[in-house]
Amino acid sequence: MHIDIISTVPELLDSPLSHSIMQRARDKNLLSIAVHDLRPFGLGRHNSVDDYQFGGGAGMVMRCEPLAALIDELREQRDYDEIIYLTPDGERYTQRRANRLSLLGNLLLICGHYKGIDERIREEYVTLEISIGDYVLSGGELAAAVVVDSIGRILPGVIGDETSALTDTFQDDLLAPPVYTRPAEWRGREVPDVLRSGNTGAIEEWREEQALQRTQERRPDLLGE
Numbered sequence: 001m002h003i004d005i006i007s008t009v010p011e012l013l014d015s016p017l018s019h020s021i022m023q024r025a026r027d028k029n030l031l032s033i034a035v036h037d038l039r040p041f042g043l044g045r046h047n048s049v050d051d052y053q054f055g056g057g058a059g060m061v062m063r064c065e066p067l068a069a070l071i072d073e074l075r076e077q078r079d080y081d082e083i084i085y086l087t088p089d090g091e092r093y094t095q096r097r098a099n100r101l102s103l104l105g106n107l108l109l110i111c112g113h114y115k116g117i118d119e120r121i122r123e124e125y126v127t128l129e130i131s132i133g134d135y136v137l138s139g140g141e142l143a144a145a146v147v148v149d150s151i152g153r154i155l156p157g158v159i160g161d162e163t164s165a166l167t168d169t170f171q172d173d174l175l176a177p178p179v180y181t182r183p184a185e186w187r188g189r190e191v192p193d194v195l196r197s198g199n200t201g202a203i204e205e206w207r208e209e210q211a212l213q214r215t216q217e218r219r220p221d222l223l224g225e
């Protein structure tokens with residue numbers, strides 16, 4: 001998979017996408033990521049990428065021309081399966097959407113700042129609008145990092161058995177069961193006997209029970225309740 005990301009603050013994306021599982025995916029050539037700085041496409045002597053909004057009101061809006069110039073240039077090099085705008089008024093992001101996006105070949109992510117991007121860019125280019133939750137971030141970059149990480153880690157071959165993505169919280173609409181490692185007793189707290197029993201059937205049953213119980217207690221909405 002290839003992901004291009006348009007940003008006015010590309011530095012914000014460097015670290016989260018260059019460590020741990022994301023770096024492994026990139027090293028294995030299962031994922032390539034290119035972050036593109038919008039600033040050189042800005043207008044005038046100051047490479048302006050934003051302006052006051054028509055109608056008045058606080059906050060700047062990202063202008064059409066710089067975004068269009070960069071998007072057009074990128075589109076000459078690749079056909080995108082989705083052009084995604086990260087925005088708090090987008091569709092709420094879920095594991096289901098991550099799974100679907102992970103099956104695609106080329107994605108373009110657009111990070112907005114200030115009050116967002118001119119509506120006409122959304123109409124002209126954007127095919128999917130994503131929000132990562134009901135709160136406001138100062139820009140789309142952290143949201144883009146979340147989306148790329150969630151996709152990158154489930155690409156086939158990126159993570160092995162030891163961290164299987166199939167047993168993740170949310171992968172089957174259930175929260176994950178509790179996990180333990182050594183020592184078997186710590187500060188008087190013991191690891192549940194069943195996990196040390198070697199009885200794989202009983203262990204599987206216990207984990208399913210715990211997952212269901214946890215989900216009922218903490219996220220009944222996931223069970224449709």
Ligand code: 6GU
Nearest residue numbers: 086087132133135137143
């Ligand atoms: Cl995608 N962008 C911004 N700026 N804020 C957000 C968001 C995105 N998702 C939740 N809050």
